[in-house]
Amino acid sequence: xxxxxxxxxxxxxxxxxxxxxxxxxxxxxxxxxxxxxxxxxxxxxxxxxxxxxxxxxxxxxxxxxxxxxxxxxxxxxxxxxxxxxxxxxxxxxxxxxxxxxxxxxxxxxxxxxxxxxxxxxxxxxxxxxxxxxxxxxxxxxxxxxxxxxxxxxxxxxxxxxxxxxxxxxxxxxxxxxxxxxxxxxxxxxxxxxxxxxxxxxxxxxxxxxxxxxxxxxxxxxxxxxxxxxxxxxxxxxxxxxxxxxxxxxxxxxxxxxxxxxxxxxxxxxxxxxxxxxxxxxxxxxxxxxxxxxxxxxxxxxxxxxxxxxxxxxxxxxxxxxxxxxxxxxxxxxxxxxxxxxxxxxxxxxxxxxxxxxxxxxxxxxxxxxxxxxxxxxxxxxxxxxxxxxxxxxxxxxxxxxxxxxxxxxxxxxxxxxxxxxxxxxxxxxx
Numbered sequence: 001x002x003x004x005x006x007x008x009x010x011x012x013x014x015x016x017x018x019x020x021x022x023x024x025x026x027x028x029x030x031x032x033x034x035x036x037x038x039x040x041x042x043x044x045x046x047x048x049x050x051x052x053x054x055x056x057x058x059x060x061x062x063x064x065x066x067x068x069x070x071x072x073x074x075x076x077x078x079x080x081x082x083x084x085x086x087x088x089x090x091x092x093x094x095x096x097x098x099x100x101x102x103x104x105x106x107x108x109x110x111x112x113x114x115x116x117x118x119x120x121x122x123x124x125x126x127x128x129x130x131x132x133x134x135x136x137x138x139x140x141x142x143x144x145x146x147x148x149x150x151x152x153x154x155x156x157x158x159x160x161x162x163x164x165x166x167x168x169x170x171x172x173x174x175x176x177x178x179x180x181x182x183x184x185x186x187x188x189x190x191x192x193x194x195x196x197x198x199x200x201x202x203x204x205x206x207x208x209x210x211x212x213x214x215x216x217x218x219x220x221x222x223x224x225x226x227x228x229x230x231x232x233x234x235x236x237x238x239x240x241x242x243x244x245x246x247x248x249x250x251x252x253x254x255x256x257x258x259x260x261x262x263x264x265x266x267x268x269x270x271x272x273x274x275x276x277x278x279x280x281x282x283x284x285x286x287x288x289x290x291x292x293x294x295x296x297x298x299x300x301x302x303x304x305x306x307x308x309x310x311x312x313x314x315x316x317x318x319x320x321x322x323x324x325x326x327x328x329x330x331x332x333x334x335x336x337x338x339x340x341x342x343x344x345x346x347x348x349x350x351x352x353x354x355x356x357x358x359x360x361x362x363x364x365x366x367x368x369x370x371x372x373x374x375x376x377x378x379x380x381x382x383x384x385x386x387x388x389x390x391x392x393x394x395x396x397x398x399x400x401x402x403x404x405x406x407x408x409x410x411x412x413x414x415x416x417x418x419x420x421x422x423x424x425x426x427x428x429x430x
Contacts, residue, residue, distance in 0.1 A: 001060055003030040003214060006312050016064040016119045019112065019215045022208035023195045029312055030214045032060060035263040035322060045229040049081070050074050052229065053222040056264070060218055064119070073118065077110035082223040084230040084374070087350055091363065094227045095377045101167055102380035102401055104254065105138035107223060108216030113142035115215050116207070120148065126204040126426065127151040128194055130187035132250055133160045133302035134379055137167035139209040140175045151209075152426065154178045154187040157414060160301055163383050163402050170408035176429070177410075182417035183295040185307055193419045200423055204430045211253025212309050220257030221264070227374055228266055235372075241267050246363040246375040248355040249273040249281065250303035252310040254376065255328070259314065263322050269371065270327040274362035276300045276354075279332035281311065298335055299387045300354035302379070331362040339391045346392050353381040353388055 003018040005011035007028030013021065018030040036059035038044060044052050053074050058067055065073070083095045099106025116125065127149060129139055136153045143151045153168060157179035169177040180187050191208055194200055211217060228243065245268060247255045255273050262268045273281055276298045284290050292306040318325045333341075341357040341364075352360065359375035367373040381388045382398050389395055398406065415421055 001063060002033045004033055005029070006031050006316055014063055015061045015214070019115050019213065020119055020125070020207060022206070022213050023192075027192050027195060029212055029310070031313060031316060032214075035260065036060065038265045041265050041267065044225065045232050047229075049222070049226050050078055052225055053078060056222055056225055057218055069118065073111065073114040077114050077219065078107065078222070080106070082107075082226045084227055084234065085350070087345070087348055087360075090369065090371070091360070091373045091375070092231070093350070093356060093360075093377045094223065094374055096223060097377060097380040099138075100401060101134070101137035101141050102383055102399065103134035103138055104220070104223075104376065104378040105134045105216075106142070108211065108219040108253075109135070109138035109142040109209060111219035112209055112213055112215040113146065116149070117146055122148060124148045124205050125150070125207050126430070127207050127209050128191055128426070129153055129209040130184060130191050131155045131160070131168075132184040132304055133164045134383070135210065136177070137164065140168035140171055140177075143209070144171050144175055145173060150174055150176070150204075150430075152176045152178065154180050154190060156183045156187060157181055159183060159297055159304065161384055161386065163385060163406065165410065166405045166408060167402070169410045169412045170405050172411050177412040178422075178425070179412045179414050180417050181414065183297075184305055185295050186417040188305075188307070188309060190417065190419055190422050194422065194426070197423065200426065204426055210309065211251050211256075217253055217257050217260065217310075217313075220254060221261045224258050224261035224268070225266055228268070231372070231374075241269060242371050243268050244270055244272065244363070244367045244371045244373050246272040246274050246359040246366070246373060248300070248303055248359040248376060248378055249275050249330070250278075250305040250308065252281070252308040252314055254378070256310045256313045256317075259317050259323050259328070262327065263317065270329070272362045272366040273328060273330040274359040274375075275330060275332050276303045276338070276358055277332060277334055278304055278306050280306055281308065282330040282332045285328075285330050298338075298354075299384070300338060300358050302355060303358065329366055331365050333358045333361045337361050342388070342391050351381050351388065351392070351396060352377070353379055353384040355379060
């Protein structure tokens, strides 16, 4: 299968090429030339996660990987569970934080790392990526120690939680981290400018591990199938056409993957894109005007994105009728609502971090009582220990993954949001 550039449609590339290149010309996102239609959904849902994921992903990658090669990659990448946990009779959370860095991005980052390692052979590559919190840790741990791959991660200084920061700024080795004096959108803009610089791109073998990389999106399709498979086992098949997913949305890669799953035939009724006060998409869907505001810092910081990179993929799917335009709505949840919802979930017996709380509140607004609502738990509550403890008034324990890095020394350098400075750094340390 080929993947084409949504901005420059004549640029077509293989899956391997799209993984290695990241972005297309004019900062265009790669998109598959077709969405495979899976006619054996019932059989797929009966399979284990790894076996099913190979079947789901193989049509996208078959020109570049054999089924055995893909099986090896998926087995290595998806070696931890995604877990449906009931909250009430018609609400459940899909916990995606059981991987090594306690965040949903472990799925995509580990899959991408294994693919890139397979495709790059001995060629030196520089991964340049921006993070609003969890991407940094997932990418750093997925690529740490891989020969010939240098990883440079930028994040907004002082605007992610300390424990999030510790998980990726303490590794060293082939992992370099930069604290940018600005917000996430500034970091993201620096990544885009780097990809527009042909000399820089060619000199250091530039690639990105953000959700703009198609390999990460494809991996995330698989846990939507896993969620529906678990619900099938728990509830039977009667209500499968009545599932609504509420997706905490920052850069909108997670929603894009869900729409891919629906387009492939997975029985999902619709999606709610849950945002915090950075409400560009809810306003756009209501007014038709794309008008990003300045980014607002919130307690759900991984969603502090005003100009989401993946929205062009979502919009393409809606406008091309790959999925019905009515299957996506969006709701903005403010800080007070987020904290009240965290307290409400705790009373139901579930300790939640802010991002999942935003998604749960959006379900309350956007899903009917006769719909089965699944909201995504994208990070372990302990990654937001200070916010969770101050909101709930109770201590939470650190899992081993966080305890091990909490006292390590941060190795980041500070840098202004200045492309000339970044370019100089990347070339000097190549």
